[in-house]
Amino acid sequence: MESIIRVDNLTHTYGVGTPFQRSAVEGLSLDIRRGEFLGIIGHIGSGKSTLIQHLNGLLKPSSGTIYLDGADIWAEPKKIRSVRFRVGLVFQYPEYQLFEDTVRKDIAFGPKNMGLAADEVERRVLAALSAVGLDESVLDKSPFALSGGQKRRVAIAGVMAMEPEVLILDEPTAGLDPRGRESILQMLREYHEKRGSTVVLVSHSMEEIARNAQRIIVLSGGGVCMEGTPAEVFARADELEAVGLDVPQSTKIAAALRRRGMAVEGSIFTVDALARAILPKKEVGSC
Amino acid sequence: MSTMIEVRDLTFAYPAQEEEQQQGTVALRNVDLTIEKGSFVAVLGHNGSGKSTLAKHMNAVLLPSGGRVFVQGCDTLDEQQIIAIRRAVGMVFQNPDNQIVANVVEEDVAFGPENLGVPSADIRRRVDEALAAVGMDAFTRHAPHLLSGGQKQRIAIAGIIAMAPQCIVLDEATAMLDPAGRREVLATIEKLHREMGITVVLITHHMDEAILADRVVVMNEGRVAMDGTPTEVFTRVEELEEMGLTVPDTVQLLYRLRAAGYDVPLDALDVESCADAVFGALN
Numbered sequence: 001m002e003s004i005i006r007v008d009n010l011t012h013t014y015g016v017g018t019p020f021q022r023s024a025v026e027g028l029s030l031d032i033r034r035g036e037f038l039g040i041i042g043h044i045g046s047g048k049s050t051l052i053q054h055l056n057g058l059l060k061p062s063s064g065t066i067y068l069d070g071a072d073i074w075a076e077p078k079k080i081r082s083v084r085f086r087v088g089l090v091f092q093y094p095e096y097q098l099f100e101d102t103v104r105k106d107i108a109f110g111p112k113n114m115g116l117a118a119d120e121v122e123r124r125v126l127a128a129l130s131a132v133g134l135d136e137s138v139l140d141k142s143p144f145a146l147s148g149g150q151k152r153r154v155a156i157a158g159v160m161a162m163e164p165e166v167l168i169l170d171e172p173t174a175g176l177d178p179r180g181r182e183s184i185l186q187m188l189r190e191y192h193e194k195r196g197s198t199v200v201l202v203s204h205s206m207e208e209i210a211r212n213a214q215r216i217i218v219l220s221g222g223g224v225c226m227e228g229t230p231a232e233v234f235a236r237a238d239e240l241e242a243v244g245l246d247v248p249q250s251t252k253i254a255a256a257l258r259r260r261g262m263a264v265e266g267s268i269f270t271v272d273a274l275a276r277a278i279l280p281k282k283e284v285g286s287c
Numbered sequence: 288m289s290t291m292i293e294v295r296d297l298t299f300a301y302p303a304q305e306e307e308q309q310q311g312t313v314a315l316r317n318v319d320l321t322i323e324k325g326s327f328v329a330v331l332g333h334n335g336s337g338k339s340t341l342a343k344h345m346n347a348v349l350l351p352s353g354g355r356v357f358v359q360g361c362d363t364l365d366e367q368q369i370i371a372i373r374r375a376v377g378m379v380f381q382n383p384d385n386q387i388v389a390n391v392v393e394e395d396v397a398f399g400p401e402n403l404g405v406p407s408a409d410i411r412r413r414v415d416e417a418l419a420a421v422g423m424d425a426f427t428r429h430a431p432h433l434l435s436g437g438q439k440q441r442i443a444i445a446g447i448i449a450m451a452p453q454c455i456v457l458d459e460a461t462a463m464l465d466p467a468g469r470r471e472v473l474a475t476i477e478k479l480h481r482e483m484g485i486t487v488v489l490i491t492h493h494m495d496e497a498i499l500a501d502r503v504v505v506m507n508e509g510r511v512a513m514d515g516t517p518t519e520v521f522t523r524v525e526e527l528e529e530m531g532l533t534v535p536d537t538v539q540l541l542y543r544l545r546a547a548g549y550d551v552p553l554d555a556l557d558v559e560s561c562a563d564a565v566f567g568a569l570n
Binding site: 020044147174176179245249256257261262270271279 | 332333381430435436437465467468495533536537540544547558561562566569
């Protein structure tokens, strides 16, 4: 698959010339492939947030280059705004960034800034609202009158409405309960399937990444320390723990069973897969 | 065991925000709950179940609309008792960045005891002991904003410990942390409970954290829906799933095996004992 974003030898140093000078990202290179669902994991301080803020030009590299569709995004610094329309970034706890007095205006803010015609803005607001699973009845309400989960959906819709080629989300499920988490992930899977656009999910939940990402990049100490399919990455449980991460609990049970001499075939991240692997075929029920 | 916190017929409604809304949102309905001194209680529930609202009643951040909350016998509605209540019960919140007030770790930890009017020689001792208790004594002179999330949250816990409370309430204190940060904070909480006998109330979404507790309370729609040991609660798989909660993978797997006719216990909560049970049943 061709790459839509290429990061080449990126270094970013905060606080240059102060006693706090520190490189959050150092000599990092990676490719994001067009149309893929990519998961990025790494402990706090591994450079995830610094990295993703470079992908739409919010941060400028201290050295190294970010290519979008083969072109250096900083080749013409005055045009960096157009990069932000093509690469949409949803921050952690995005509901804190809602600011308009109606949901409609909040979602419309991005597309309006792109200079689109009023009817195109309206079309995008409705499409984004439906993509995040909200009803049109919320459009004229104040975003602050909604529940926490609804606010988050509105905030995500605001980025989706720009119809970016790459949608990057930094821990979109943080602070939500299991049902809320699953419905956000479901929404992202549908968005990815329907639009075929590239989705990058940054998460601390190994279960979430294992179940959703087609490919995983693991960051540690400001660089890429592992890369591969969920099966490849979660097979390296000891290395993941050494960099402050974890593997899904089902993966651990599978490993514990193998240590006891049981043949558990395949890569296991979910209870479903584990039950299928260990139970005789006809007995596998669904739950 | 004596009682640390007694919640009696507690009802709470948040005030109405919009004109069209006649009444406020009722978050708690007739909750009765007694937390024993020295216990470790996990409170689970989906978003909006009332668990955080309940937690905020435990040191008078919120006051009951109906019913009463007593902390060591002191009524939270009695203004004269507020200081005693806040001394007895410390709260740790979700976001470490919102809880740190000073530019140097030791000054941040000293903030609480200073406000309690503790003599300065005692403050020095309390700060050192609190930082040692959370394993952050090597960072006394560091700047808090340059620490990791798990480290910041441990500083916030140290700030509470320095006030020498009998009880700590953690309101989703690990929600923003990575797996290593969560492990650090949980290990700290377990140690404080075990070694200092501090009563712990842990509000969480993470089922695997609730396993550490000796009692699990599940909140649903503002009421206590389940109350028992982790084993008693987690084996009620279907009810938990109906309430939008998930059970640990270990219990789910054992549950599936049982449905398939194998004789396995449902109470093997950790990975190794689950593997033992599964291995025993299938071989």
